[in-house]
Amino acid sequence: MLISESVLRSFTQNIFLSMGCSDEHAALASDVLLKADLRGIDSHGVARLIGYVRLWENKRINACPNITIVHETPTTATVDGDAGLGLVVAPFAMRLAIQKAEQYGSGWVSVRNSNHFGIAGYHTIMAVEKDMIGFAMTNASPLVAPTFSNERLLGTNPMCYAFPAGKYPPVIIDMATSAAANGKLEIAQRLGKQVPEGWIQDKEGNFTTDPHALKSGGSLLPLGSDREHGSHKGFGLSATVDILSAVLSGANYGPWVPPFVAFLEPPADPVGLGIGHFVGAMRVDGFRPVGEFKSHLDNWITRFKSASTVYPDQKVIIPGEPEMEAEAQRIKNGIPLVDAVVKDLNGLAEKFGINPL
Amino acid sequence: MLISESVLRSFTQNIFLSMGCSDEHAALASDVLLKADLRGIDSHGVARLIGYVRLWENKRINACPNITIVHETPTTATVDGDAGLGLVVAPFAMRLAIQKAEQYGSGWVSVRNSNHFGIAGYHTIMAVEKDMIGFAMTNASPLVAPTFSNERLLGTNPMCYAFPAGKYPPVIIDMATSAAANGKLEIAQRLGKQVPEGWIQDKEGNFTTDPHALKSGGSLLPLGSDREHGSHKGFGLSATVDILSAVLSGANYGPWVPPFVAFLEPPADPVGLGIGHFVGAMRVDGFRPVGEFKSHLDNWITRFKSASTVYPDQKVIIPGEPEMEAEAQRIKNGIPLVDAVVKDLNGLAEKFGINPL
Numbered sequence: 082m083l084i085s086e087s088v089l090r091s092f093t094q095n096i097f098l099s100m101g102c103s104d105e106h107a108a109l110a111s112d113v114l115l116k117a118d119l120r121g122i123d124s125h126g127v128a129r130l131i132g133y134v135r136l137w138e139n140k141r142i143n144a145c146p147n148i149t150i151v152h153e154t155p156t157t158a159t160v161d162g163d164a165g166l167g168l169v170v171a172p173f174a175m176r177l178a179i180q181k182a183e184q185y186g187s188g189w190v191s192v193r194n195s196n197h198f199g200i201a202g203y204h205t206i207m208a209v210e211k212d213m214i215g216f217a218m219t220n221a222s223p224l225v226a227p228t229f230s231n232e233r234l235l236g237t238n239p240m241c242y243a244f245p246a247g248k249y250p251p252v253i254i255d256m257a258t259s260a261a262a263n264g265k266l267e268i269a270q271r272l273g274k275q276v277p278e279g280w281i282q283d284k285e286g287n288f289t290t291d292p293h294a295l296k297s298g299g300s301l302l303p304l305g306s307d308r309e310h311g312s313h314k315g316f317g318l319s320a321t322v323d324i325l326s327a328v329l330s331g332a333n334y335g336p337w338v339p340p341f342v343a344f345l346e347p348p349a350d351p352v353g354l355g356i357g358h359f360v361g362a363m364r365v366d367g368f369r370p371v372g373e374f375k376s377h378l379d380n381w382i383t384r385f386k387s388a389s390t391v392y393p394d395q396k397v398i399i400p401g402e403p404e405m406e407a408e409a410q411r412i413k414n415g416i417p418l419v420d421a422v423v424k425d426l427n428g429l430a431e432k433f434g435i436n437p438l
Numbered sequence: 439m440l441i442s443e444s445v446l447r448s449f450t451q452n453i454f455l456s457m458g459c460s461d462e463h464a465a466l467a468s469d470v471l472l473k474a475d476l477r478g479i480d481s482h483g484v485a486r487l488i489g490y491v492r493l494w495e496n497k498r499i500n501a502c503p504n505i506t507i508v509h510e511t512p513t514t515a516t517v518d519g520d521a522g523l524g525l526v527v528a529p530f531a532m533r534l535a536i537q538k539a540e541q542y543g544s545g546w547v548s549v550r551n552s553n554h555f556g557i558a559g560y561h562t563i564m565a566v567e568k569d570m571i572g573f574a575m576t577n578a579s580p581l582v583a584p585t586f587s588n589e590r591l592l593g594t595n596p597m598c599y600a601f602p603a604g605k606y607p608p609v610i611i612d613m614a615t616s617a618a619a620n621g622k623l624e625i626a627q628r629l630g631k632q633v634p635e636g637w638i639q640d641k642e643g644n645f646t647t648d649p650h651a652l653k654s655g656g657s658l659l660p661l662g663s664d665r666e667h668g669s670h671k672g673f674g675l676s677a678t679v680d681i682l683s684a685v686l687s688g689a690n691y692g693p694w695v696p697p698f699v700a701f702l703e704p705p706a707d708p709v710g711l712g713i714g715h716f717v718g719a720m721r722v723d724g725f726r727p728v729g730e731f732k733s734h735l736d737n738w739i740t741r742f743k744s745a746s747t748v749y750p751d752q753k754v755i756i757p758g759e760p761e762m763e764a765e766a767q768r769i770k771n772g773i774p775l776v777d778a779v780v781k782d783l784n785g786l787a788e789k790f791g792i793n794p795l
Contacts, residue, residue: 154543186511287749391643
């Protein structure tokens with residue numbers, strides 16, 4: 082089913098309004114979800130709307146948060162999201178980082194007491210639009226085992242770096258720090274397909290290609306897959322995200338991160354509040370004139386796009402470019418939704434007494 | 439051969455003094471190299487001294503640089519290293535970042551016109567000693583191909599994040615963004631051993647286990663090894679390092695980065711000056727009280743150290759812990775040097791008319 086951006090956007094806003102979100106928050110949260118769908122990151126868009134609603138029903142998401150700055154210096158701050166949607170808490174934090182960068186060159190905000198913040202790319206693009214370099218990361222429900230362990234202690238903990246270019250779209254590196262994102266596993270489960278070796282291990286710590294292994298005590302592997310191929314680096318990156326997002330802000334970290342799904346209870350012995358994010362912005366002209374930077378980044382992109390390739394039909398992909406192409410295409414032609422998602426969304430419409438899709 | 443830290447340190451200082459470095463620069467450059475040897479990162483210590491000397495002989499390293507700040511805001515700056523040793527230029531940049539962080543909460547410095555800066559960990563530890571979070575990265579000679587390419591366009595571009603803990607040593611994540619560091623390949627070459635699949639490809643872009651493939655047009659692979667296992671993420675991280683270190687500062691980037699070895703000429707069409715680094719520091723108490731942060735990071739470490747493991751004799755390794763253990767042991771027992779390195783060092787002693795080891 083192909084659905085136009087504007088129809089899906091107002092449907093999504095109506096759901097958030099029905100939860101009791103303010104007009105402003107409903108519009109912002111919808112914008113974050115729609116951005117994922119437009120950019121082709123279907124796992125992080127409206128497919129997750131039902132997840133947010135269930136957490137709200139379980140009183141684990143506060144639809145009317147009083148988001149506050151609990152600590153700050155000229156260029157750093159800690160924000161408490163008051164258990165609000167990460168979809169509104171993270172943009173609040175990024176706006177603060179951008180304000181600090183406007184005044185002092187850079188701004189850095191660690192966030193506690195939040196929830197899932199959608200795609201990291203959304204938040205970094207806010208900085209890029211101001212000719213700044215954007216950083217965003219978040220911790221997440223524990224699914225990933227550190228190197229040498231068979232215990233789920235870390236989330237897929239994405240990190241994102243974004244840079245404004247000149248004639249090209251911005252370079253946006255937005256990546257889970259696990260070998261494979263959980264969304265890819267879900268697709269394999271749905272299709273009944275095996276996954277490549279190196280994505281997951283079973284509960285004893287053996288590599289397995291069964292995408293259902295995660296449900297029986299298995300775990301995702303860090304980027305690098307095993308020690309020989311650098312999984313300690315993926316573990317280190319994931320640890321960096323966890324520490325900057327949660328140990329620094331006062332959120333839950335490691336195995337204490339509350340699960341995103343409502344049917345699993347959060348740990349009974351929390352070490353902080355909610356989940357954590359970390360965002361930052363640096364003015365490009367804090368280092369060199371914007372025009373110079375952009376023309377050199379354009380030159381960088383041109384060189385990499387023209388690299389000699391292994392297969393004639395597969396060019397080097399500049400990070401962020403496929404998503405930008407998807408966005409242009411989906412704005413024009415609409416957003417494809419699979420039946421299961423449409424069914425979930427129309428179930429929500431019925432629950433709240435609003436028009437179905 | 440086991441050699442005491444103090445003997446190796448004064449030997450190394452004498453070499454730098456013979457090159458014409460000031461007392462202060464000779465002591466600092468030696469401290470950076472010795473730190474690598476003490477921490478067990480033998481590839482980045484005095485084994486590289488001969489490489490620095492040869493570049494100096496070729497007039498590609500300036501022993502008496504006038505390091506300057508060419509652009510700045512309260513929390514950002516660009517530094518020109520005047521073609522000096524990265525071993526002194528990067529600490530200059532990190533001191534500046536720390537000063538800015540002391541005043542404004544955070545400080546970020548991009549560096550151009552520099553050379554190899556030793557281990558990234560050295561520079562981040564400078565921040566950690568001030569109860570700050572340290573960041574350091576550098577670009578390097580092109581050896582790594584981006585995903586889908588068989589062309590060497592990126593260095594092993596390391597990134598390092600460091601966090602001060604309480605009762606434990608600091609957490610220091612210091613990693614090449616390639617699947618394997620070049621040093622590991624050199625060891626396999628020396629021993630005549632094959633390397634695992636996923637580290638390198640031949641000039642056509644096929645996986646190979648021949649460690650000499652790099653000499654015949656092959657390339658290192660990004661962290662993740664292939665697309666299916668996330669090599670586009672390793673490519674993205676390496677790109678991030680290249681852009682922050684060089685596109686932002688005005689250094690050479692991508693395939694234009696000058697080679698570290700003196701027998702290869704730098705590209706005839708440079709796009710900037712020398713190689714680039716990026717360093718940063720953030721005050722922990724810019725986010726939450728230092729004591730709180732450290733006690734939670736200790737709790738994080740304790741939890742990960744006690745994780746259930748796949749093999750009974752292999753615990754989860756906290757990043758930075760093995761290096762700290764090596765340092766304690768080598769300070770006590772001395773630094774092991776292989777014969778080839780001793781021979782190189784004594785060759786330098788003869789060249790400069792100083793006492794051999």
